[in-house]
Amino acid sequence: MSRVAAVGARLWTRLRSVRWLSVALFLSAVFPFWLLVGVMDDGSLYAVAGFGLLMACYVGWSYYVVTYRPWYRGVFGVGTLALVLCGYAVGIVVIGWVAPSPIQFVHLIAIALIFIYYWFIALIAIYHDQVSDSRATPSPPYPSLSVLVPAYNEAGYVSRAITSLLEAEYPTEQIEIIVIDDGSTDETAAEARSFDSDLVRVVTKANGGKYSALNYGLLFAEGEIIATVDADSIVAPDALTRIVAPFADDPDLGAVASNVTIWNRDSLLTRCQQLEYTIGVNIYRRMLDHFGIVLIVPGCLGAYRRDALEGVFAYDPETLTEDFDVTMKVLRSGYRVTVSDARVYTEAPDTWASLYNQRLRWYRGNYMTLFKHRRVLVDPSYGLLHRLAVPFRLVEMFFLPIATWIILGFIVWLALTGQVVQVLALFVFFTSIIVLIAALGILIEGEDWRLLVYAPLFVVGYKHFHDALNLKCLLDVLSNRKLDWTQAQRIEQRRADDPPPK
Amino acid sequence: MATHPTGPSYLSVGESLQYSEYGTVESMGGHSKGECQQCGSSSVTTERIVEHRCGHVSTATAVEDGPCPKCGQSTRTDTLAAVNTVCRCRDCGRRFEVESEPAGTALERREITFPELPTPTPGGELSWLPDRYLPTSDHGQRLLASVLVVVILLSGVAVAISVSTVLESEQTDAAPIDRTWEEYDTIVIFRNDDIQPWYNPEAMRAVDQVFIEEEVPVTLGIIPMVGGEQPITADETTCSYLRSLETEYPGQFEMALHGYTHEAQTDFYNGSEFGGMPATTQAEWLAAGEELMHDCVDRPSKTFIPPMNTYDESTVDVLAEAEYSVVSGGDWFTSMQYNATPPFEADGIRHVPETQAFENWTAAEDGTDEVPLYDLETLTDSFDRSVETNAVHVQMIHYQYFTSDQRLERLRSLIQHMKATDDVTFMTLEQFDAGLEADEIEETDDGWRVLEPIEATTANRGSVAS
Numbered sequence: 001m002s003r004v005a006a007v008g009a010r011l012w013t014r015l016r017s018v019r020w021l022s023v024a025l026f027l028s029a030v031f032p033f034w035l036l037v038g039v040m041d042d043g044s045l046y047a048v049a050g051f052g053l054l055m056a057c058y059v060g061w062s063y064y065v066v067t068y069r070p071w072y073r074g075v076f077g078v079g080t081l082a083l084v085l086c087g088y089a090v091g092i093v094v095i096g097w098v099a100p101s102p103i104q105f106v107h108l109i110a111i112a113l114i115f116i117y118y119w120f121i122a123l124i125a126i127y128h129d130q131v132s133d134s135r136a137t138p139s140p141p142y143p144s145l146s147v148l149v150p151a152y153n154e155a156g157y158v159s160r161a162i163t164s165l166l167e168a169e170y171p172t173e174q175i176e177i178i179v180i181d182d183g184s185t186d187e188t189a190a191e192a193r194s195f196d197s198d199l200v201r202v203v204t205k206a207n208g209g210k211y212s213a214l215n216y217g218l219l220f221a222e223g224e225i226i227a228t229v230d231a232d233s234i235v236a237p238d239a240l241t242r243i244v245a246p247f248a249d250d251p252d253l254g255a256v257a258s259n260v261t262i263w264n265r266d267s268l269l270t271r272c273q274q275l276e277y278t279i280g281v282n283i284y285r286r287m288l289d290h291f292g293i294v295l296i297v298p299g300c301l302g303a304y305r306r307d308a309l310e311g312v313f314a315y316d317p318e319t320l321t322e323d324f325d326v327t328m329k330v331l332r333s334g335y336r337v338t339v340s341d342a343r344v345y346t347e348a349p350d351t352w353a354s355l356y357n358q359r360l361r362w363y364r365g366n367y368m369t370l371f372k373h374r375r376v377l378v379d380p381s382y383g384l385l386h387r388l389a390v391p392f393r394l395v396e397m398f399f400l401p402i403a404t405w406i407i408l409g410f411i412v413w414l415a416l417t418g419q420v421v422q423v424l425a426l427f428v429f430f431t432s433i434i435v436l437i438a439a440l441g442i443l444i445e446g447e448d449w450r451l452l453v454y455a456p457l458f459v460v461g462y463k464h465f466h467d468a469l470n471l472k473c474l475l476d477v478l479s480n481r482k483l484d485w486t487q488a489q490r491i492e493q494r495r496a497d498d499p500p501p502k
Numbered sequence: 503m504a505t506h507p508t509g510p511s512y513l514s515v516g517e518s519l520q521y522s523e524y525g526t527v528e529s530m531g532g533h534s535k536g537e538c539q540q541c542g543s544s545s546v547t548t549e550r551i552v553e554h555r556c557g558h559v560s561t562a563t564a565v566e567d568g569p570c571p572k573c574g575q576s577t578r579t580d581t582l583a584a585v586n587t588v589c590r591c592r593d594c595g596r597r598f599e600v601e602s603e604p605a606g607t608a609l610e611r612r613e614i615t616f617p618e619l620p621t622p623t624p625g626g627e628l629s630w631l632p633d634r635y636l637p638t639s640d641h642g643q644r645l646l647a648s649v650l651v652v653v654i655l656l657s658g659v660a661v662a663i664s665v666s667t668v669l670e671s672e673q674t675d676a677a678p679i680d681r682t683w684e685e686y687d688t689i690v691i692f693r694n695d696d697i698q699p700w701y702n703p704e705a706m707r708a709v710d711q712v713f714i715e716e717e718v719p720v721t722l723g724i725i726p727m728v729g730g731e732q733p734i735t736a737d738e739t740t741c742s743y744l745r746s747l748e749t750e751y752p753g754q755f756e757m758a759l760h761g762y763t764h765e766a767q768t769d770f771y772n773g774s775e776f777g778g779m780p781a782t783t784q785a786e787w788l789a790a791g792e793e794l795m796h797d798c799v800d801r802p803s804k805t806f807i808p809p810m811n812t813y814d815e816s817t818v819d820v821l822a823e824a825e826y827s828v829v830s831g832g833d834w835f836t837s838m839q840y841n842a843t844p845p846f847e848a849d850g851i852r853h854v855p856e857t858q859a860f861e862n863w864t865a866a867e868d869g870t871d872e873v874p875l876y877d878l879e880t881l882t883d884s885f886d887r888s889v890e891t892n893a894v895h896v897q898m899i900h901y902q903y904f905t906s907d908q909r910l911e912r913l914r915s916l917i918q919h920m921k922a923t924d925d926v927t928f929m930t931l932e933q934f935d936a937g938l939e940a941d942e943i944e945e946t947d948d949g950w951r952v953l954e955p956i957e958a959t960t961a962n963r964g965s966v967a968s
């Protein structure tokens with residue numbers, strides 16, 4: 001009898017520790033999905049259900065095989081999945097579930113992806129949020145930490161970054177801050193030297209790009225953990241202790257990402273970007289975090305185990321996004337990469353033109369990096385990186401930008417042919433899903449509830465700007481493969497590192 | 503910082519010694535004066551830092567002799583770029599630059615201003631609310647956040663429900679159509695029977711294509727369980743094709759029930775499926791057929807086309823009971839049975855029988871599947887008679903016999919003849935019945951008045967029924 005009581009008590013504590021609000025928010029998506037199912041015909045419904053089942057089998061098998069049975073890792077891999085999906089596509093046309101029209105297909109795939117995104121990615125994210133409570137609570141002893149701050153023409157910004165680092169909680173005997181002046185033509189170096197602190201060291205070199213600044217700075221670093229901080233970022237007071245905390249009890253952990261927050265939220269554009277970060281970080285990255293395969297440790301703030309960083313010879317010049325590239329290298333060398341609650345504040349581009357320039361570099365860099373690491377897609381020994389993270393990323397970067405535009409075209413066509421109600425239904429569905437995802441992110445992250453207002457722009461507008469830009473960058477990268485990337489990088493690097501208007 | 507000489511692993515102190523002599527740095531002057539910033543030792547060496555073309559940055563001594571440890575390529579001098587020359591303490595391993603300017607004096611310390619940084623709040627940020635609405639306690643704020651989530655949830659549910667109601671009454675809410683009364687000499691209704699799975703699907707599509715191209719509506723008579731063997735739902739190709747007709751050509755194709763197995767079960771009028779069967783059996787078949795229709799197409803109509811064109815009083819009772827509104831049998835049969843000129847209402851249902859068949863069965867030779875078609879003149883004469891008498895002209899066809907271009911062309915020619923005749927309109931059986939029911943079709947002394955477009959009537963009625 002007392003045993004029953006004990007189990008009951010334990011269950012009660014367990015239930016009490018569940019964050020019911022986010023669970024309720026998550027489950028409420030049943031309504032929009034139910035609405036969508038209502039307007040879908042039976043054939044499409046079976047097709048989507050079958051697709052979901054296939055993906056569930058694939059993901060479940062992937063997790064099982066990578067965690068428990070590595071010998072079978074070559075069985076039912078990405079290639080097989082691709083073949084099975086092609087066969088499935090032909091099959092559903094043959095048995096008549098779906099008409100063989102491209103627009104039907106893109107539409108269906110988009111709906112299927114939203115199903116998967118929500119009921120798989122968001123589910124894992126929510127689960128992860130519930131169980132990972134105590135994960136990264138910082139506690140002494142802290143490892144020795146070297147913070148690298150590469151700076152190119154960051155006068156007016158770099159001292160703010162250094163000040164925030166000096167004010168951050170960390171035992172002073174365990175930290176050093178190394179500012180690398182990458183041949184600035186302004187007063188960056190002098191400004192960095194003006195700090196009367198033994199913790200801050202400034203090194204200078206001729207301009208060579210962010211990767212070379214970081215590689216050079218690494219020669220001076222002495223800590224076990226290497227953190228990198230952008231010169232225009234501001235770290236939160238507890239950011240450094242939080243970002244090193246996960247390394248303590250996980251020797252396989254190679255790098256830890258931070259949580260990027262925008263501080264200049266005074267325009268529509270910057271608020272949209274904040275919502276983009278909130279959705280991306282909280283939902284998508286939390287899922288990858290669960291498996292230790294976070295793909296990007298942002299340059300604003302990230303930390304690496306020194307052995308992991310040096311084991312891959314640090315940064316490479318070939319891509320425009322050295323943070324994505326180096327994270328891929330660390331992952332490929334067998335380390336896990338996770339996210340922490342370390343918060344870093346950054347100033348977002350506040351004009352469309354500067355956002356365009358920033359993303360031009362990011363997206364081109366993303367494609368370059370994926371092309372560079374294409375081996376991961378065919379080599380099963382990369383585990384979940386090969387089975388989940390990179391394929392998801394591929395869909396995100398190659399399929400989604402095209403799909404969003406096709407769907408917009410489809411919706412416009414529906415509207416023009418007078419099917420206003422269907423347009424309305426689709427819009428309500430997509431918006432409510434985005435609102436729910438955003439609300440989850442805001443709730444988990446403690447963000448500003450007002451950001452929800454911008455969710456509809458992620459259905460039409462803001463999203464299409466980014467997807468068009470993605471496609472442009474893909475074409476750029478494909479057509480410029482023979483170009484000297486190092487050269488391109490340097491030009492872009494300078495442009496991207498120009499201080500934003502003050 | 504703890505003093506552990508953790509230089510890059512591929513670099514050793516021994517190597518740097520080869521490169522430069524002790525004390526070289528002193529001659530370079532500068533702030534450090536050759537002393538280690540960290541331990542004060544004066545045992546300081548200099549190191550040349552180079553970058554290989556692969557991006558690898560290291561001391562020159564670490565790469566000069568052999569292949570680059572990173573990329574494995576040669577490290578000839580033209581592949582190495584000088585980056586800097588730095589100092590290194592032999593005692594504690596610290597690297598530092600030869601500083602040319604003293605710290606702190608180069609620049610007045612700027613006033614550093616921090617922007618206002620957003621801080622995360624458990625449950626979401628609410629500080630934008632006016633102070634007087636903001637609870638002071640943590641508990642209160644959390645409660646407010648919970649209320650906010652619940653409001654979002656409820657509004658989501660409300661929107662979902664309201665949109666799905668809107669969707670259900672989709673056509674009703676569609677932009678109001680301007681409807682006008684038109685006068686006609688006759689109303690033409692095409693009835694395409696024997697729609698069934700697997701059998702001559704090319705002919706089925708070709709016949710429908712004629713109607714699509716000519717923009718003429720047609721009532722399809724669908725057999726739900728042909729031969730009693732396989733339900734139509736077993737062939738998803740046919741069902742999804744029929745559904746595609748419904749969605750792509752709304753209002754043009756009526757999905758009507760054409761018996762159950764389409765087999766002659768009794769000798770009633772030389773063979774009937776329903777006529778002569780017990781009422782309970784008829785009711786069972788009707789219910790089973792109706793269920794299959796619902797699984798196969800989106801919007802089955804309330805029209806019944808009895809196989810062999812024959813039905814009895816029980817059929818009519820069963821149909822009326824199941825709220826069917828039209829039964830379409832054979833002309834001679836219906837006139838004889840009810841002794842009235844069709845169309846008419848009797849025993850709770852509207853009887854709209856076939857006027858003219860396209861196929862000439864009496865001319866068919868025994869033992870062949872070939873069924874000859876009537877020649878065009880017979881068909882047009884029959885139609886012309888309907889125009890003269892202002893009768894409703896129900897033209898029956900069976901898709902499976904339209905297996906050649908020539909036969910399809912005859913159907914097209916008939917339709918074109920009808921369209922070329924003045925004051926003729928086309929509709930389905932369902933639309934005809936709904937129009938009469940809603941007083942949007944009226945019989946006049948010299949023909950018919952129709953509130954066009956007549957599709958709008960059934961569109962409304964259909965959604966109310968669902």
Ligand SMILES: [Zn+2]
Nearest residue numbers: 554556570573
């Ligand atoms: Zn090299």
Ligand SMILES: [Zn+2]
Nearest residue numbers: 538541591594
């Ligand atoms: Zn020393």
Ligand SMILES: [Zn+2]
Nearest residue numbers: 695696809810
């Ligand atoms: Zn028949």
